[in-house]
Amino acid sequence: MIVPGNTFVATWLAAHRAGATPVPVDPDPETFNLDPGGIEAAVTPRTRMIVPVHLYGRPAAMDDVRAIAARHGLFVLEDAAQAHGARFRGRRTGALGDAAAWSFYPSKNLGALGDGGAVTTDDDDLAERLRMLRSYGAAEKYRHELSGVNSRLDELQAAVLRVKLEHLDVWNERRCSVAARYLDGLTGTGLVLPTVPTDAEQVWHLFVVRTPRRDELRAALADAGIETGVHYPLAAHRQPVFAGLGIDPGSLPVSERLQHEVLSLPIGPHLTDEQVDHVVDRIRAFDA
Numbered sequence: 001m002i003v004p005g006n007t008f009v010a011t012w013l014a015a016h017r018a019g020a021t022p023v024p025v026d027p028d029p030e031t032f033n034l035d036p037g038g039i040e041a042a043v044t045p046r047t048r049m050i051v052p053v054h055l056y057g058r059p060a061a062m063d064d065v066r067a068i069a070a071r072h073g074l075f076v077l078e079d080a081a082q083a084h085g086a087r088f089r090g091r092r093t094g095a096l097g098d099a100a101a102w103s104f105y106p107s108k109n110l111g112a113l114g115d116g117g118a119v120t121t122d123d124d125d126l127a128e129r130l131r132m133l134r135s136y137g138a139a140e141k142y143r144h145e146l147s148g149v150n151s152r153l154d155e156l157q158a159a160v161l162r163v164k165l166e167h168l169d170v171w172n173e174r175r176c177s178v179a180a181r182y183l184d185g186l187t188g189t190g191l192v193l194p195t196v197p198t199d200a201e202q203v204w205h206l207f208v209v210r211t212p213r214r215d216e217l218r219a220a221l222a223d224a225g226i227e228t229g230v231h232y233p234l235a236a237h238r239q240p241v242f243a244g245l246g247i248d249p250g251s252l253p254v255s256e257r258l259q260h261e262v263l264s265l266p267i268g269p270h271l272t273d274e275q276v277d278h279v280v281d282r283i284r285a286f287d288a
């Protein structure tokens with residue numbers, strides 16, 4: 001299973017739990033997403049699936065991913081956990097692959113009150129199999145045809161999400177406004193700023209900058225009462241659970257570099273312009 005070298009470990013763990021071997025491809029250093037140029041070289045006769053992640057709310061290069069998958073007869077599973085409402089060439093994420101996996105963790109663009117998730121697909125047979133797998137492998141009560149699990153979305157969480165879904169586009173528009181204010185205010189600093197795609201509508205789940213002075217900047221912002229995050233401080237191939245795969249860190253130079261440089265600034269529809277400007281001012285003071 002081909003996965004991005006730069007992603008939350010859950011993407012790799014899903015492959016592992018399914019009995020597959022995660023085969024990483026380094027990201028594009030500009031988009032942080034799976035680099036299509038590395039996918040073809042990673043395909044072998046044993047490859048069955050590509051899992052592009054729409055990282056930080058930016059859709060992956062899905063035209064290229066789908067073209068490679070078509071040439072090799074591979075399934076495409078979107079990891080859309082950070083991209084609720086995003087679009088690629090006018091089409092929503094979740095409708096760009098054969099199926100899509102979603103997270104409704106409370107901090108997501110579309111978040112529940114607790115943990116939750118879903119899988120969407122337009123394949124009727126796959127949808128029916130998923131319904132069975134989520135309910136102990138049963139299509140009808142007390143008749144279990146598959147080795148399934150108890151993984152049903154709680155009705156209360158679903159009700160909350162249904163209400164919040166109506167507000168998603170408005171909240172995403174505000175995220176875009178916050179991101180634009182950051183991009184304008186931080187231009188000319190020593191930070192490597194995220195780029196804005198021309199072929200997609202990014203929803204800015206995270207606003208991630210890069211700097212070799214990441215830890216110093218993070219400490220300075222913390223002193224000013226500004227909380228930041230690091231997504232992610234230890235690349236998936238460096239996680240102890242995957243030590244047995246024997247992945248050469250030198251084969252993933254971009255992933256290796258990102259884990260030491262990325263910093264997530266505060267973002268969300270709740271932020272005011274004044275709060276964003278405060279973050280910008282403190283970064284400029286640090287950079288001076």
